[in-house]
Amino acid sequence: MNEQNLLARRKAALGPTYQNFYDEPLHLVRGAGTSLWDVNDRQYVDCYNNVVSVGHCHPRVVEALCKQAARLNTHTRYLHAGIIELGEMLVERLPGDIDTCIFTCTGSEANDLATQIARHVTSNQGMVVTEASYHGVSELTRHLSTDSYPPRDRPDWLAVIEPPNLYRGPYHRDDPEAGKKYLALACQELDKLEQRGHKPAAVMIDMVWDSNGPLVAPDDYVLGLCTEVRKRGGIVIADEVQSGYCRSGLDWWTSNIYRLKPDILTCGKPMGAGHPLALMATTREIADDYSQTYHYFNTFGGNPVSAAVGKAVIEVIEDEGLLQNAASTGAYLESGLRELAENHACIGDVQGRGLFWGLDMVTDPATRKPMSEAQMRHLGSLIVEQGVITGTSGRYGQVLKLRPPLPFSRSDADVTLNAIDVALSRLAR
Amino acid sequence: MNEQNLLARRKAALGPTYQNFYDEPLHLVRGAGTSLWDVNDRQYVDCYNNVVSVGHCHPRVVEALCKQAARLNTHTRYLHAGIIELGEMLVERLPGDIDTCIFTCTGSEANDLATQIARHVTSNQGMVVTEASYHGVSELTRHLSTDSYPPRDRPDWLAVIEPPNLYRGPYHRDDPEAGKKYLALACQELDKLEQRGHKPAAVMIDMVWDSNGPLVAPDDYVLGLCTEVRKRGGIVIADEVQSGYCRSGLDWWTSNIYRLKPDILTCGKPMGAGHPLALMATTREIADDYSQTYHYFNTFGGNPVSAAVGKAVIEVIEDEGLLQNAASTGAYLESGLRELAENHACIGDVQGRGLFWGLDMVTDPATRKPMSEAQMRHLGSLIVEQGVITGTSGRYGQVLKLRPPLPFSRSDADVTLNAIDVALSRLAR
Numbered sequence: 061m062n063e064q065n066l067l068a069r070r071k072a073a074l075g076p077t078y079q080n081f082y083d084e085p086l087h088l089v090r091g092a093g094t095s096l097w098d099v100n101d102r103q104y105v106d107c108y109n110n111v112v113s114v115g116h117c118h119p120r121v122v123e124a125l126c127k128q129a130a131r132l133n134t135h136t137r138y139l140h141a142g143i144i145e146l147g148e149m150l151v152e153r154l155p156g157d158i159d160t161c162i163f164t165c166t167g168s169e170a171n172d173l174a175t176q177i178a179r180h181v182t183s184n185q186g187m188v189v190t191e192a193s194y195h196g197v198s199e200l201t202r203h204l205s206t207d208s209y210p211p212r213d214r215p216d217w218l219a220v221i222e223p224p225n226l227y228r229g230p231y232h233r234d235d236p237e238a239g240k241k242y243l244a245l246a247c248q249e250l251d252k253l254e255q256r257g258h259k260p261a262a263v264m265i266d267m268v269w270d271s272n273g274p275l276v277a278p279d280d281y282v283l284g285l286c287t288e289v290r291k292r293g294g295i296v297i298a299d300e301v302q303s304g305y306c307r308s309g310l311d312w313w314t315s316n317i318y319r320l321k322p323d324i325l326t327c328g329k330p331m332g333a334g335h336p337l338a339l340m341a342t343t344r345e346i347a348d349d350y351s352q353t354y355h356y357f358n359t360f361g362g363n364p365v366s367a368a369v370g371k372a373v374i375e376v377i378e379d380e381g382l383l384q385n386a387a388s389t390g391a392y393l394e395s396g397l398r399e400l401a402e403n404h405a406c407i408g409d410v411q412g413r414g415l416f417w418g419l420d421m422v423t424d425p426a427t428r429k430p431m432s433e434a435q436m437r438h439l440g441s442l443i444v445e446q447g448v449i450t451g452t453s454g455r456y457g458q459v460l461k462l463r464p465p466l467p468f469s470r471s472d473a474d475v476t477l478n479a480i481d482v483a484l485s486r487l488a489r
Numbered sequence: 490m491n492e493q494n495l496l497a498r499r500k501a502a503l504g505p506t507y508q509n510f511y512d513e514p515l516h517l518v519r520g521a522g523t524s525l526w527d528v529n530d531r532q533y534v535d536c537y538n539n540v541v542s543v544g545h546c547h548p549r550v551v552e553a554l555c556k557q558a559a560r561l562n563t564h565t566r567y568l569h570a571g572i573i574e575l576g577e578m579l580v581e582r583l584p585g586d587i588d589t590c591i592f593t594c595t596g597s598e599a600n601d602l603a604t605q606i607a608r609h610v611t612s613n614q615g616m617v618v619t620e621a622s623y624h625g626v627s628e629l630t631r632h633l634s635t636d637s638y639p640p641r642d643r644p645d646w647l648a649v650i651e652p653p654n655l656y657r658g659p660y661h662r663d664d665p666e667a668g669k670k671y672l673a674l675a676c677q678e679l680d681k682l683e684q685r686g687h688k689p690a691a692v693m694i695d696m697v698w699d700s701n702g703p704l705v706a707p708d709d710y711v712l713g714l715c716t717e718v719r720k721r722g723g724i725v726i727a728d729e730v731q732s733g734y735c736r737s738g739l740d741w742w743t744s745n746i747y748r749l750k751p752d753i754l755t756c757g758k759p760m761g762a763g764h765p766l767a768l769m770a771t772t773r774e775i776a777d778d779y780s781q782t783y784h785y786f787n788t789f790g791g792n793p794v795s796a797a798v799g800k801a802v803i804e805v806i807e808d809e810g811l812l813q814n815a816a817s818t819g820a821y822l823e824s825g826l827r828e829l830a831e832n833h834a835c836i837g838d839v840q841g842r843g844l845f846w847g848l849d850m851v852t853d854p855a856t857r858k859p860m861s862e863a864q865m866r867h868l869g870s871l872i873v874e875q876g877v878i879t880g881t882s883g884r885y886g887q888v889l890k891l892r893p894p895l896p897f898s899r900s901d902a903d904v905t906l907n908a909i910d911v912a913l914s915r916l917a918r
């Protein structure tokens with residue numbers, strides 16, 4: 061099929077909403093493990109797609125999907141063992157006191173529901189998020205996504221706090237008081253929220269601040285922020301769509317790394333390895349309180365096919381040791397990235413954990429001036445020319461984002477590191 | 490597996506949010522066509538589930554799902570033919586000037602996005618819905634669902650109008666002016682909305698008023714309402730989640746039956762036959778306007794697997810003549826239901842179209858006093874004892890809802906009619 065023709069047809073049937081990565085869009089037709097192939101059968105290493113958490117088209121996940129789809133696919137108002145088993149598997153792994161699962165289809169739906177519940181149980185309306193946050197596309201979660209609309213349109217119930225970026229924010233990694241200082245900035249915004257007449261219902265924290273980084277926050281900052289919000293009557297929502305499901309290499313959930321016990325935890329993308337499955341999990345007390353007034357029902361959420369897929373993904377992660385792989389390959393990737401940073405001054409910072417890394421790209425290391433979006437787009441194209449798929453992130457679109465499927469191998473890391481090295485050398489010319 | 494044990498485990502892992510139909514929950518394990526089987530291998534005729542539009546576990550849909558899931562499942566930021574082909578197939582069938590598709594995972598997401606777009610392009614905030622409406626579970630669409638929360642919590646931007654129920658509403662089928670009178674009632678609410686300082690962004694019409702009925706509205710009412718809203722600066726959103734996809738037996742879309750050209754059309758449940766796939770479709774002009782400010786992206790929406798499923802569903806509908814079946818079996822079912830109504834005085838009204846019918850159940854035909862929810866629950870259990878699965882609907886939960894998969898046959902209809910007959914005779918005792 062002709063590419064230009066396909067692009068024209070895409071534009072005609074789908075409108076301008078659908079944007080492509082890359083100026084020359086990738087036309088992918090096949091995937092397996094950490095590899096993708098385009099229409100000309102060219103192979104790429106996928107160093108970007110976390111949705112396919114256990115790898116593209118994992119045979120066990122596909123088998124579970126097909127077997128259940130051929131047998132029964134209804135909804136949760138009939139009794140079915142699948143969703144119960146998935147719920148139990150998750151409860152075993154969820155952090156702190158969280159023991160009750162509600163399934164949705166997308167992370168947006170999970171965060172939207174989490175916010176509705178937080179407002180209901182606290183009787184407060186205020187919400188706390190960071191600058192350049194992303195939490196979803198529903199009307200409510202779009203407003204919680206400060207990267208998605210102009211600051212002038214922010215509702216007065218929204219407190220927007222500085223992300224704890226130890227490279228690009230006001231306080232840096234070499235400052236032992238940085239955590240306290242970021243917390244003090246947050247408290248100022250919490251005060252202003254109350255001055256505008258709103259107590260906080262919840263703080264919603266993307267536990268890896270994906271749209272800012274990724275970031276690794278000072279240990280005392282996260283717990284301090286949650287304590288502050290709770291003191292003012294709010295609860296804590298850990299958005300683990302990006303940070304959860306073994307991504308960090310250290311734990312199933314990044315909440316545990318910070319020793320945070322959230323009141324609500326949400327998860328999405330990686331749970332279904334591409335199948336639309338997401339989770340809003342909370343404590344029994346909060347679930348009971350909410351259920352006295354509302355009976356949430358999501359037609360597709362947690363249906364027998366989604367449940368079968370969700371179970372298979374957890375089994376694969378454990379049977380294939382993907383948490384351990386995220387740790388070991390992650391460490392290998394990190395050391396390669398730090399070496400690259402020594403050789404390329406335009407890499408201002410290397411930040412991340414496990415199999416989620418960001419390179420903060422600068423045009424001037426002294427001033428930390430971010431690379432422009434055009435430069436980042438060009439860099440991405442140079443890397444894809446080398447057969448590696450990456451992404452961008454960051455407040456100014458200046459972060460080269462590396463967030464591959466969890467089975468990412470050392471040889472995938474080698475290919476990726478070499479591709480970035482070559483691309484940066486060409487970019488410098 | 491022990492039922493009581495399974496129920497206890499369900500309650501433990503999933504909390505009180507998950508409600509079952511029936512006092513003795515159905516434990517279903519298998520489905521095919523219009524049949525479902527429980528854990529004891531007892532077979533039921535499914536006269537309720539529209540989500541599995543082309544029948545349970547349709548082999549062609551399952552095959553399309555499995556084939557694509559084994560090959561590639563990414564997202565819409567790489568070029569892929571599947572979503573384009575699905576978009577083109579839909580544009581060919583969509584009503585009026587609607588020619589641009591945006592895919593989501595659920596009807597809630599589609600209606601949420603439709604409302605965001607309506608507000609953006611009109612610069613108005615008001616929304617118009619009917620009493621006892623249902624449009625979704627996100628924060629925004631929950632507020633558009635007047636059946637889901639107490640009237641005292643309605644936002645001031647919401648105009649709530651009387652559903653055009655020609656049996657149970659204030660104006661009846663024998664009144665040739667009923668359409669005009671319902672329209673006059675709606676205009677009063679539109680006036681009040683403007684008095685509260687809000688112009689309408691849109692009216693959102695469930696084209697079959699599912700949660701009220703189903704209803705068949707007076708011809709002049711629907712067009713008159715849309716004209717009024719447009720005159721006041723709003724647009725028209727046809728929510729065809731329930732009414733679309735050949736359900737009526739007359740057309741792909743119920744909008745066409747009323748000769749309505751909506752500005753936005755939404756669809757969900759039946760599109761993926763159980764797979765989470767939904768649609769927000771609009772005119773090119775509106776899509777362009779919205780896209781100048783916002784770039785909607787839905788991770789799972791319209792991914793290659795969802796697109797393959799969506800295409801297969803449309804092909805099955807056309808190849809198996811399911812629109813024609815909805816018409817012919819629907820007519821057969823209707824005549825049986827009308828006969829039942831003659832023999833059972835507790836059937837106050839028979840209303841619907843194609844393969845979507847409601848029996849408005851009364852304790853007294855003269856006063857039209859609705860059956861209680863407890864009575865309706867008992868009736869549903871008596872019908873399921875006869876091996877037929879039905880549902881309930883209506884403003885007071887008084888409507889016995891018949892809305893089977895589209896391949897529903899005459900013999901399925903016979904079994905269903907007999908089951909209702911027996912159940913009503915037992916109920917009367």
